[in-house]
Amino acid sequence: MTDSPADLAVTGCTVLVHDEHERIGFREDATIVVRDGVIESVSDAATPVEARQRVDARGQVALPGLINCHTHAPMVALRGVAEDLPTEEWFNDVVWPVESNLTAKDVELGALLACAEMIRGGVTCFADHYFSMDAVADVVAECGMRAHLGEAFFTSQGPQGRAGSLEFALRRRGAAGGRITTALAPHAPYTVDDADLAATAELARTHGLPVHLHASENRDQTQVSLERHGVTPIEVLRRTGILDTDVLIAHGTGILDRDLPLLEEAGGRVAVASAPRGYLKFAWPTTTPVRALREIGVPVGLATDGAASNNSLDVWESMALTALVQKSATGDPRWLTARQALHHATLQSARAVGLGDRIGGIAPGRRADIVLVDLSGPHTQPVHDLAATLVHSARSSDVRTTIVDGRILMRDRELLTIDVPAVVGELAGRLPALLDRGHGRRVQEYDT
Amino acid sequence: MTDSPADLAVTGCTVLVHDEHERIGFREDATIVVRDGVIESVSDAATPVEARQRVDARGQVALPGLINCHTHAPMVALRGVAEDLPTEEWFNDVVWPVESNLTAKDVELGALLACAEMIRGGVTCFADHYFSMDAVADVVAECGMRAHLGEAFFTSQGPQGRAGSLEFALRRRGAAGGRITTALAPHAPYTVDDADLAATAELARTHGLPVHLHASENRDQTQVSLERHGVTPIEVLRRTGILDTDVLIAHGTGILDRDLPLLEEAGGRVAVASAPRGYLKFAWPTTTPVRALREIGVPVGLATDGAASNNSLDVWESMALTALVQKSATGDPRWLTARQALHHATLQSARAVGLGDRIGGIAPGRRADIVLVDLSGPHTQPVHDLAATLVHSARSSDVRTTIVDGRILMRDRELLTIDVPAVVGELAGRLPALLDRGHGRRVQEYDT
Numbered sequence: 001m002t003d004s005p006a007d008l009a010v011t012g013c014t015v016l017v018h019d020e021h022e023r024i025g026f027r028e029d030a031t032i033v034v035r036d037g038v039i040e041s042v043s044d045a046a047t048p049v050e051a052r053q054r055v056d057a058r059g060q061v062a063l064p065g066l067i068n069c070h071t072h073a074p075m076v077a078l079r080g081v082a083e084d085l086p087t088e089e090w091f092n093d094v095v096w097p098v099e100s101n102l103t104a105k106d107v108e109l110g111a112l113l114a115c116a117e118m119i120r121g122g123v124t125c126f127a128d129h130y131f132s133m134d135a136v137a138d139v140v141a142e143c144g145m146r147a148h149l150g151e152a153f154f155t156s157q158g159p160q161g162r163a164g165s166l167e168f169a170l171r172r173r174g175a176a177g178g179r180i181t182t183a184l185a186p187h188a189p190y191t192v193d194d195a196d197l198a199a200t201a202e203l204a205r206t207h208g209l210p211v212h213l214h215a216s217e218n219r220d221q222t223q224v225s226l227e228r229h230g231v232t233p234i235e236v237l238r239r240t241g242i243l244d245t246d247v248l249i250a251h252g253t254g255i256l257d258r259d260l261p262l263l264e265e266a267g268g269r270v271a272v273a274s275a276p277r278g279y280l281k282f283a284w285p286t287t288t289p290v291r292a293l294r295e296i297g298v299p300v301g302l303a304t305d306g307a308a309s310n311n312s313l314d315v316w317e318s319m320a321l322t323a324l325v326q327k328s329a330t331g332d333p334r335w336l337t338a339r340q341a342l343h344h345a346t347l348q349s350a351r352a353v354g355l356g357d358r359i360g361g362i363a364p365g366r367r368a369d370i371v372l373v374d375l376s377g378p379h380t381q382p383v384h385d386l387a388a389t390l391v392h393s394a395r396s397s398d399v400r401t402t403i404v405d406g407r408i409l410m411r412d413r414e415l416l417t418i419d420v421p422a423v424v425g426e427l428a429g430r431l432p433a434l435l436d437r438g439h440g441r442r443v444q445e446y447d448t
Numbered sequence: 449m450t451d452s453p454a455d456l457a458v459t460g461c462t463v464l465v466h467d468e469h470e471r472i473g474f475r476e477d478a479t480i481v482v483r484d485g486v487i488e489s490v491s492d493a494a495t496p497v498e499a500r501q502r503v504d505a506r507g508q509v510a511l512p513g514l515i516n517c518h519t520h521a522p523m524v525a526l527r528g529v530a531e532d533l534p535t536e537e538w539f540n541d542v543v544w545p546v547e548s549n550l551t552a553k554d555v556e557l558g559a560l561l562a563c564a565e566m567i568r569g570g571v572t573c574f575a576d577h578y579f580s581m582d583a584v585a586d587v588v589a590e591c592g593m594r595a596h597l598g599e600a601f602f603t604s605q606g607p608q609g610r611a612g613s614l615e616f617a618l619r620r621r622g623a624a625g626g627r628i629t630t631a632l633a634p635h636a637p638y639t640v641d642d643a644d645l646a647a648t649a650e651l652a653r654t655h656g657l658p659v660h661l662h663a664s665e666n667r668d669q670t671q672v673s674l675e676r677h678g679v680t681p682i683e684v685l686r687r688t689g690i691l692d693t694d695v696l697i698a699h700g701t702g703i704l705d706r707d708l709p710l711l712e713e714a715g716g717r718v719a720v721a722s723a724p725r726g727y728l729k730f731a732w733p734t735t736t737p738v739r740a741l742r743e744i745g746v747p748v749g750l751a752t753d754g755a756a757s758n759n760s761l762d763v764w765e766s767m768a769l770t771a772l773v774q775k776s777a778t779g780d781p782r783w784l785t786a787r788q789a790l791h792h793a794t795l796q797s798a799r800a801v802g803l804g805d806r807i808g809g810i811a812p813g814r815r816a817d818i819v820l821v822d823l824s825g826p827h828t829q830p831v832h833d834l835a836a837t838l839v840h841s842a843r844s845s846d847v848r849t850t851i852v853d854g855r856i857l858m859r860d861r862e863l864l865t866i867d868v869p870a871v872v873g874e875l876a877g878r879l880p881a882l883l884d885r886g887h888g889r890r891v892q893e894y895d896t
Binding site for chain 2: 076077078079080081083084085086087113114116117120121277279280281282283284285307311312313314323324325327328330331332333334335337338376377378379381382383384385388389392393395396397418420421423424427428431435
């Protein structure tokens with residue numbers, strides 16, 4: 001605390017807050033004061049505050065910035081190239097052949113476009129699992145977002161796959177003033193063998209790194225794993241030691257009841273990221289078992305996956321769809337209320353990306369990752385239940401202002417750190433080479 | 449045709465067009481010329497056009513205006529009042545008690561707010577089924593939208609329910625310069641008895657009116673109908689003669705295989721409106737059987753239902769969700785492609801509201817109901833497949849301009865015919881009386 005002016009004051013807004021039991025509430029007519037990238041206080045709007053920069057947020061709602069807990073940001077370059085296909089054809093016939101053409105420049109431009117989309121949609125942090133991640137890290141440093149980054153690898157790359165993932169994770173950990181955290185990023189149990197996973201778990205323990213990987217993505221993968229190896233993908237994670245690390249599991253729609261005790265008794269902090277839009281689009285028979293995971297205390301974060309399957313990086317939509325799909329999947333309209341959806345979007349997502357103490361809430365001491373939402377549009381009026389309005393009526397386009405670490409990245413819908421037309425223009429020139437599949441190569445084979 | 453200047457020219461856009469087999473295509477760099485509310489031509493942008501009003505739509509996509517094929521527009525006043533409840537409690541404990549308080553003024557204000565939301569979301573026409581429909585008709589006349597309106601009735605109202613529905617339908621048919629069409633609007637087979645339905649069918653035939661009602665909304669209703677009456681709701685519609693009228697059936701998620709031949713062999717033009725968001729939210733076990741209906745030639749229009757269940761009147765979202773939910777429900781990712789979704793959104797929805805020859809396409813002779821969509825945002829770039837971009841990446845908030853009968857109702861996101869803050873303010877003052885449930889009344893009992 002100091003008497004000098006604060007860096008930023010967001011004044012006059014309604015603030016989403018958590019009580020001591022993590023219940024969602026709303027504090028009206030409040031001012032958020034930010035200093036050194038951290039929320040210093042949330043006070044009554046009437047309290048005078050000196051600040052070098054002010055945002056008048058009267059009539060707006062301040063939420064913790066949304067967190068995209070599993071994506072492949074640069075894949076926005078492939079948005080719409082592989083439509084209406086089963087998972088195997090999507091991978092083998094389009095996405096993995098195209099990805100064999102990827103250059104670091106493509107990744108950079110894709111990441112820039114993705115960050116622009118996410119900032120405009122109220123996303124302040126994303127967990128990315130892809131290739132050429134130095135390019136992504138540079139984009140994150142430049143555009144001001146927060147990110148949890150991992151360099152993906154397959155066993156087919158040989159030992160240098162894992163080594164490269166480690167080297168990236170160690171070199172970039174804590175970069176961009178702490179906005180970048182890192183993870184080891186084996187692709188999945190069907191593309192990374194047990195020895196490689198076990199070695200990854202050992203590296204994670206040695207270096208204090210978390211692990212981010214795909215596992216039990218769909219029921220087919222679980223079935224094939226059982227047929228070929230006699231174990232589920234989650235059992236593979238257990239026997240290779242991955243569950244003794246802090247592990248973020250993407251999707252998990254193939255998690256079976258027999259997997260739940262393993263997840264509950266895991267030695268590390270286990271979380272799951274759910275991206276329900278793609279599960280519907282691929283016509284997978286099940287979705288992430290959010291209710292069962294809640295019962296065993298495993299946080300479930302919201303995600304979009306990459307735009308080649310999801311078609312957008314709209315975490316707001318993931319929040320609404322998670323509520324809707326969970327009601328449908330459990331047959332229970334009372335389950336996954338709007339407040340529960342907001343809990344997933346805030347504290348559970350923060351935990352999923354290993355930042356449970358730093359982000360996911362608007363409270364003193366947390367990083368100032370804040371979005372301001374305008375509910376004055378006709379589609380969000382009247383407001384009888386603010387949580388329901390936010391989850392079921394508001395849209396990502398209602399986010400007016402996006403702030404990360406106290407820095408304003410979008411103000412009144414104007415992006416301040418990324419030049420979208422320039423990125424779109426430069427990317428367009430590279431697309432023919434990127435999309436060429438005449439070579440017959442692919443980065444990997446999908447054969448669960 | 450005439451040499452005098454046209455009324456409106458929309459220049460330089462990409463236009464969604466249908467070929468002679470109704471396949472969706474896109475004509476680039478085109479100009480749409482409008483005269484007397486009708487599309488006169490779609491020509492190359494290079495062709496000189498004289499027009500009294502011009503919209504420069506370079507870089508935008510022109511679509512036929514979206515059609516909300518089943519809603520209760522004034523229920524936006526109840527947005528968020530009945531969350532996370534099973535269907536029966538939603539009706540009996542909240543919605544029907546509240547609706548017993550409704551006044552024509554509430555309906556007027558709700559309809560104004562709803563029309564504002566729909567115009568902003570690219571909806572140019574809606575099929576409404578509610579009470580105090582004169583108030584809705586006046587709002588439609590004033591705000592410039594197109595609508596297909598029916599005064600709802602229950603048998604519990606006695607013969608004057610049906611008589612009032614008829615009187616409204618005859619008096620308002622063709623109003624607002626033809627923008628208003630009307631229907632008889634019995635509520636549903638579980639609230640309108642067979643004699644009343646049969647009398648309604650007779651009135652429909654006598655007066656050349658269509659019928660718009662809820663039927664086979666969910667599987668429970670079908671099951672209860674079978675238990676109590678030995679017939680499905682669709683069989684009730686057949687035996688009462690409703691299927692011999694031009695009938696718009698809302699929801700139909702409880703349609704069984706045995707119902708399909710009845711729908712196929714119906715004497716009237718039968719259509720179904722699907723509003724998938726609410727089916728997920730209520731955790732209904734099935735969705736509208738779109739694929740089976742397609743096989744028997746029954747058009748399926750897109751809808752939102754009322755905002756008390758759907759939380760928005762976002763037909764764009766319904767379009768995307770219809771694609772996603774149909775893939776999931778059929779287990780087939782190849783089914784309901786983006787182009788199929790656009791076919792539902794355009795020609796099938798136009799047919800559903802009885803306007804198959806007048807709207808739903810951008811072609812000479814059709815009414816000039818057009819929306820212009822901006823795809824320059826980062827979430828819609830790059831465009832590899834325009835149909836996929838429209839359905840799966842674009843959002844209702846990407847609609848820049850909405851035109852009905854050649855009149856611009858929203859330009860560059862500015863509403864030109866409705867004052868939203870004034871409506872919201874006036875509605876707010878009426879909400880306490882509207883929401884009062886202390887009286888213990890309800891308009892009807894939900895007991896399928």
